[in-house]
Amino acid sequence: MIINHPLLGPRDSAEFTYMGDARLINRPDWQADDAVAQFTDYGYLRDNPAGAHRELWFHEGGDRSWLVVTRDTTTHEITNVELARDVARAEGRSK
Amino acid sequence: MTQSNRLDGGLIDRSETWSFRFDGKWMKGHKGDTLASALLANDVRLMGRSFKYHRPRGPLTAGSEEPNAIVELREGARKEPNTRATTAELFDGLRANSQNRWPSLAFDAMAINDRLSQFFAAGFYYKTFMWPAAFWEKVYEPIIRKAAGLGTLSHKPDPDTYDKGFLHCDVLIIGSGPAGLAAALTAGRSGAQVIIADEDFLLGGRLNAESFALGDDPAHVWAAQTVAELQTMPNVRVMPRTTIIGAFDHGIYGAVERVSDHLATPEDGKPRQILWRIYSKRAILAAGATERPIAFEMNDRPGIMLASAMRSYANRWAVTPSHQVAVFTNNDDGHRTAADLLAKGVTVAAVVDTRSDAPKTSDYETIAGATVTNTQGRLGLTAVEVTLASGTTRTLAVGGLGVSGGWNPNVHMTCHQRGRPTWNADIAAFVPGGALPTGLSVAGAANGDLSTHGALMGGMHTAQSVLNDIGLASDALTLPPAEDAPVNVTPFWHVAGAKRAWLDQQNDVTAKDVVLAHKENFTSVEHLKRYTTLGMATDQGKTSNMAGLAIMAEVAGKQIPDVGTTMFRPPYTPTAIGAFAGRSRDKDFRPVRKTPSHVYAEEQGAVFVEVGMWLRAQWFPQPGETHWRESVDREVAQTRKSVGICDVTTLGKIDVQGADAAEFLNKIYCNPFAKVPVGKVRYGLMLREDGIAMDDGTAARMAEDHFVVTTTTANAVGVYRHMExxxxCLFPDMDVQLISTTEAWAQFSVAGPNARKLLQKVVDPEHDISNEGFPYMACGDITVGGGLRARLFRISFSGELAYEIAVPTRYGDALVRKMMAAGEEFGATMYGTEALGVMRIEKGHAAGNELNGTTTALNLGMARMVSKKKDSIGSTLSERAGLNQDDALKLVGFKPVDSKNPVPAGSHLMTKGDPVDAAHDQGYVTSACYSPELGHHIGIGYLKAGDTRLGETVRLVSPLTGVDHDVQVVSAHFVDPEGDRVRA
Structure with a gap:
């Protein structure tokens, strides 16, 4: 597969390490009343879509960016690649 | 033996006559021959034995789809079993042997299977070896394994090298027949970056096998001229002997280039094969089509081959399987074979055409509306029996029979991304359909355009279309006029009533087997394949699957497209495992990382151990030491008595800088870091988000905004990835930067009561490293050897007064030599990973065995370290009830009640008097060693509520290794539990 890195252009997927569902960005608030339940969902529950899937790839053999790659799990077509940091900021994460 | 079956003409080089040996007999052939064509030239039709029944077989084809003529090529370590004689290029001195026969090809004792064939029908293995179950492993499987397989391995290391390479192009063209050449010419002239690859050593595809002209020249001349033009273009890479083996994601193709297979041995410095990964913007599949046979009674005798193969042998290689031949066809193309062989002076007894309206000619006899219903000849065809439309039979005395059942487009590559072909009734064949791999187009016969004109035009137009896609303008070619015969075919798959009509000749699957499988309710095409083994041989059913599907459709009362096809998967043809391995074998299997003190350690005679990719000194044997324990015990004793030095460069080092560096470490580690003063080191435990311990190490605060973090050797990569x-992803606005500096710094542990005295001789005198000036857990920038920048950390893994000193990597060798020279007066010793391990077990420090991916801070005895006042990775889930039971495992030490006994790691712990079973398991030993300090074996490990059971005697068992004795539960800190030494 070829991943179109937002900064570096098209790179072979062999340069990357895969981690899975990009929802791992949405880490719960540790001070919530039901924090343990929220963290359990966060840690263990994943959707397994046949189709578009947003997932985390780490450019380990490259610039060490974490990317959010939108990939169709049935065709491997990649429709979007973003810097995970930008995604995290857009979802309200900061410090 | 003379080349009695050699004809005139052909594309061989008769000025080069080469000798080759087959089954011990020397024969002659020419440059341009394949092993199969050279054998046929020498009147050798019998080339192999089939897999199951050991039936005598000759070549069915003249290409890579060959099921029968499978031989062992070469000898010694280069012997390669299951090689197709039809694609093996002849070279002078080639040696080949037939396989799957004993004692000889002509007389094969295992051919008795053929007599017993009524017992070996489809599903024979499943039906016969059912009972008793215990017989499978001991009786049936060894017998089956011995009888199975065709060729044999050399059992020697492969002496050749294999390379891997990467290529990029605008357009990849797969196949160099008329469609491929027209596409390549169009794309090449447009200026696009083009790769054209063909598995054959002579480019041109069928143009080299046909007698017709393209314009004014023979077809092969146009092919050669076109190839010559392509070879002059700097933007075109022409790759003969290169098989595209698979279509992968996003326009990536795998290719195997056989660089040296046509030579006796590779040229100096050249690989045998190269596995290419080709990145293409667009690809054009011009893989042509494969002729399919018709199944009839005893259709497998040597001399019976595809009509197109017979034509290839005559036109390209100037050979014929016999001087008397016949043709059996259901379409017009079969008649071409008759005409071409006739033109070459071969006697054509007749063309047997299944169609009642078969075309007639005065050149040879056409027997219309007839079928071949039997054949004769034990080791080679001598006659065929023809049943006429009237029902009467007639015998033709021939040594060769060309069979044509129509052509199947080579759709394989179009299906590698789960596309499924569609049925085209006009040519009675599957053509590319469904979703093709990204960027792939199909042209020519592979697309169902079976005429030469159609292929040329298809190649050109497809190229123009894909060039337009990628923004390149192209001009139309002036292509030569070419034959444009319509496809006249009446589907005819098998002659009814045959008892032994072979479909898959390599695996001996008959038309009857398909019918039997259907009767036994194997109605899915994928089940049919596996039950009968149809299409599961080395040729993957390239000539047999279609007839199997057709017969299945017939017995099921379905249409062929409703039966469907099995999945096509890479590789397209068998590929040497060596090509996939490339250079990654033996010592080069993966990179070796050497520590900065490697050369010095080698000089000291160190024994090395692989840790990840690192080679680390395991121990340093001294003269007279005969057992590793002697060396290790000495290294431990000397370190604890005076001073020892160990290379710890392999531990991961991560530089953490930025205004939020401390806050960042607060998130990474479960214990607090915000208040660590500059110049101090703190031990840190890192949890996974699920609350399980991930790694541990130290973080040294070099400045307000600068930490140096260490990780374990094994987790260095994973911890860095996690921190990024x-x-x-989690704290994108923190002002913090990370970089791995593992390889930038050479780091040594200097441990033992004389460690400070040694270092004081090395560290520049302006730096105060006295106990007061540089206390336990201090860190700082220093200089050594007169101004070389260095870092010093007062941390201890051994439990002794210890430091870790780091210098830029290139000074590591000099530093270790300087320190050992400075330590000579103290009797300083180098110590390796074994002594390191012994000392940390004696001290009760956790390492990889304890942080094993199942244990928590609570298990490690560090529950209080998990701060509840801050958010850190894993802190929330570490509070889960399941991880905090009263009887949770706790890290404790064990010493044997009988001091002679060892405490083997991996042994389990049982409460005295309890049964030894999983339900009563109390824990297990994680690390163990002989303690030179205590004079007996010790262990550390996890015991349920272990911290409350100090002093208890428990039973240590390992049913697998026979361990069963008592050990006493003690503190894990065997040496200096108060920590006085590290603070001395």
Whole structure:
């Protein structure tokens, strides 16, 4: 597969390490009343879509960016690649 | 033996006559021959034995789809079993042997299977070896394994090298027949970056096998001229002997280039094969079509081959399987074979055409509306029996029979991304359909355009279309006029009533087997394949699957497209495992990382151990030491008595800088870091988000905004990845930067009561490293050897007064030599990973065995370290009830009640008097060693509520290794539990 890195252009997927569902960005608030339940969902529950899937790839053999790659799990077509940091900021994460 | 079956003409080089040996007999052939064509030239039709029944077989084809003529090529370590004689290029001195026969090809004792064939029908293995179950492993499987397989391995290391390479192009063209050449010419002239690859050593595809002209020249001349033009273009890479083996994601193709297979041995410095990964913007599949046979009674005798193969042998290689031949066809193309062989002076007894309206000619006899219903000849065809439309039979005395059942487009590559072909009734064949791999187009016969004109035009137009896609303008070619015969075919798959009509000749699957499988309710095409083994041989059913599907459709009362096809998967043809391995074998299997003190350690005679990719000194044997324990015990004793030095460069080092560096470490580690003063080191425990311990190490605060973090050797990569995840994905606005500096710094542990005295001789005198000036857990920038920048950390893994000293990597060798020279007066010793391990077990420090991916801070005895006042990775889930039971495992030490006994790691712990079973398991030993300090074996490990059971005697068992004795539960800190030594 070829991943179109937002900064570096098209790179072979062999340069990357895969981690899975990009929802791992949405880490719960540790001070919530039901924090343990929220963290359990966060840690263990994943959707397994046949189709578009947003997932985390780490450019380990490259610039060490974490990317959010939108990939169709049935065709491997990649429709979007973003810097995970930008995604995290857009979802309200900061410090 | 003379080349009695050699004809005139052909594309061989008769000025080069080469000798080759087959089954011990020397024969002659020419440059341009394949092993199969050279054998046929020498009147050798019998080339192999089939897999199951050991039936005598000759070549069915003249290409890579060959099921029968499978031989062992070469000898000694280069012997390669299951090689197709039809694609093996002849070279002078080639040696080949037939396989799957004993004692000889002509007389094969295992051919008795053929007599017993009524017992070996489809599903024979499943039906016969059912009972008793215990017989499978001991009786049936060894017998089956011995009888199975065709060729044999050399059992020697492969002496050849294999390379891997990467290529990029605008357009990849797969196949160099008329469609491929027209496409390549169009794309090449447009200026696009083009790769054209063909598995054959002579480019041109069928143009080299046909007698017709393209314009004014023979077809092969146009092919050669076109190839010559392509070879002059700097933007075109022409790759003969290169098989595209698979279509992968996003326009990536795998290719195997056989660089040296046509030579006796590779040229100096050249690989045998190269596995290419080709990145293409667009690809054009011009893989042509494969003729399919018709199944009839005893259709497998040597001399019976595809009509197109017979034509290839005559036109390209100037050979014929016999001087008397016949043709059996259901379409017009079969008649071409008759005409071409006739033109070459071969006697054509007749063309047997299944169609009642078969075309007639005065050149040879056409027997219309007839079928071949039997054949004769034990080791080679001598006659065929023809049943006429009237029902009467007639015998033709021939040594060769060309069979044509129509052509199947080579759709394989179009299906590698789960596309499924569609049925085209006009040519009675599957053509590319469904979703093709990204960027792939199909042209020519592979697309169902079976005429030469159609292929040329298809190649050109497809190229123009894909060039337009990628923004390149192209001109139309002036192509030569070419034959444009319509496809006249009446589907005819098998002659009814045959008892032994072979479909898959390599695996001996008959038309009857398909019918039997259907009767036994194997109605899915994928089940049919596996039950009968149809299409599961080395040729993957390229000539047999279609007839199997057709017969299945017939017995099921379905249409062929409703039966469907099995999945096509890479590789397209068998590929040497060596090509996939490339250079990654033996010592080069993966990179070796050497520590900065490697050369010095080698000089000291160190024994090395692989840790990850690192080679680390395991121990340093001294003269007279005969057992590793002697060396290790000495290294431990000397370190604890005076001073020892160990290379710890392999531990991961991560530089953490930025205004939020401390806050970042607060997230990474479960214990607090915000208040660590500059110049101090703190031990840190890192949890996974699920609350399980991930790694541990130290973080040294070099400045307000600068930490140096260490990780374990094994987890260095994973911890860095995790820290980047936390930084980029969870806290994107933290002012913090990370970089791995593992290889930038050479780091040594200097441990033992004389460690300070030694270092004081090395560290520049302006730096105060006295106990007061540089206390336990201090860190700082220093200089050594007169101004070389260095870092010093007062941390201890051994439990002794110890430091870790780091210098830029290139000074590591000099530093270790300087320190050992400075330590000579103290009797300083180098110590390796074994002594390191012994000392940390004696001290009760956790390592990889304890942080094993199942244990928590609570298990490690560090529950209080998990701060509840801050958010850190894993802190929330570490509070889960399941991880905090009263009887949770706790890290404790064990010593044997009988001091002679060892405490083997991996042994389990049982409460005295309890049964030894999983339900009563109390824990297990994680690390163990002989303690030179205590004079007996010790262990550390996890015991349920272990911290409350100090002093208890428990039973240590390992049913697998026979361990069963008592050990006493003690503190894990065997040496200096108060920590006085590290603070001395």
């Amino acid at each position: 995840f936390v930084r980029q």
